[in-house]
Amino acid sequence: MITTKDLTKVYTSRGGRTTALRGVDLHVREGEVYGVVGTSGAGKSTLIRCVNMLERPSSGTVTVDGVELTALPGTEQRAGRELRAARQRIGMVFQHFNLLASRTVQQNVELPLEIRGLDRTARRRRAGELLELVGLADKAQSYPKQLSGGQKQRVGIARALAGDPRVLLSDEATSALDPQTTRSILQLLRRLNQELGLTVLLITHEMDVIKSVCDSAALMREGRIVEAGPLTELIATDGSALARELFPLSEFGAGHGGSTVVEVTFQGDSSGRPFISQLARTYQIDLNILGAAVETIGGRQVGRMRVELPGSHQDNVVPIGYLREQGLQVDVLTENGTLA
Numbered sequence: 001m002i003t004t005k006d007l008t009k010v011y012t013s014r015g016g017r018t019t020a021l022r023g024v025d026l027h028v029r030e031g032e033v034y035g036v037v038g039t040s041g042a043g044k045s046t047l048i049r050c051v052n053m054l055e056r057p058s059s060g061t062v063t064v065d066g067v068e069l070t071a072l073p074g075t076e077q078r079a080g081r082e083l084r085a086a087r088q089r090i091g092m093v094f095q096h097f098n099l100l101a102s103r104t105v106q107q108n109v110e111l112p113l114e115i116r117g118l119d120r121t122a123r124r125r126r127a128g129e130l131l132e133l134v135g136l137a138d139k140a141q142s143y144p145k146q147l148s149g150g151q152k153q154r155v156g157i158a159r160a161l162a163g164d165p166r167v168l169l170s171d172e173a174t175s176a177l178d179p180q181t182t183r184s185i186l187q188l189l190r191r192l193n194q195e196l197g198l199t200v201l202l203i204t205h206e207m208d209v210i211k212s213v214c215d216s217a218a219l220m221r222e223g224r225i226v227e228a229g230p231l232t233e234l235i236a237t238d239g240s241a242l243a244r245e246l247f248p249l250s251e252f253g254a255g256h257g258g259s260t261v262v263e264v265t266f267q268g269d270s271s272g273r274p275f276i277s278q279l280a281r282t283y284q285i286d287l288n289i290l291g292a293a294v295e296t297i298g299g300r301q302v303g304r305m306r307v308e309l310p311g312s313h314q315d316n317v318v319p320i321g322y323l324r325e326q327g328l329q330v331d332v333l334t335e336n337g338t339l340a
């Protein structure tokens, strides 16, 4: 649904040149919620702004819903007819809502419909439906300053849906909100994704957002995507940095000297089997369980356990191989708890 190929973006200003994107290949499938995460300055905002051509990339291509936007003439301010039409099918929500203070909630939602040339009756009807959809029908005549942050974001989402988009882009939509309001906005995005078949691309710096709402994710560092894929696959990938951040066990002990510490990740079919007691019995090992946790990631239960085995890594090649044969993912940690 959204594809970028070898996307680069160089900003030039009086201060010099900043390369924000360095060859980004992104692939978001139709109907999924896809999250891009990364530290400040990694290039997330630039990427999402290039996807709807608020920012024209320096090179590379952007294709949304089968239309190559980078091939269409115009810029943000002076988009050509084709680019304007394509962009109407892409909704966007912003961190600071970007509502017009002088307009009521209903008039804010009507704005894109006015630009599209709908008559007053049609605009009112559609804005009413959209406010109903986001649970704010009773606030239609309020002004933005009379609303809470979560309510303002609901208006922002209703406005983004006014053009009947196939794709919704979310630029840190929950960063300005408290945890409970964040949860309700994420639930709303998930519901819209499921009920309207909307493809959602969101950027965030919060791992919890990825964990609670996304099907797939990408990790950005210094203008590049360094890891990407469905969460269930990432969790099962040895050494995945995203998986470790999605599911940290760092608060658990790192074991003692002269032992080998492994992290065992299990999901789906393997979660019901007593693999640890089987391992202890088969190899007559005294295991020490340092910690365990179960989380719901990408809508699926995933468990992770940190286990200490006596002896060096070399001594434990066979038992580790046994666990892997059981279809479990095993990451070997060094004595200080980092990946070997």
Ligand SMILES: Nc1ncnc2c1ncn2[C@@H]1O[C@H](COP(=O)(O)OP(=O)(O)OP(=O)(O)O)[C@@H](O)[C@H]1O
Pocket: 011, 012, 013, 018, 019, 020, 038, 039, 040, 041, 042, 043, 044, 045, 046, 047, 205
């Ligand atoms: N309009 C601009 N002009 C010049 N440099 C810019 C501009 N916008 C972004 N940059 C630079 O591009 C790089 C990537 O910025 P970007 O905002 O895309 O990162 P980000 O991952 O979204 O960060 P944050 O989470 O802090 O918003 C940064 O070094 C930033 O300073």
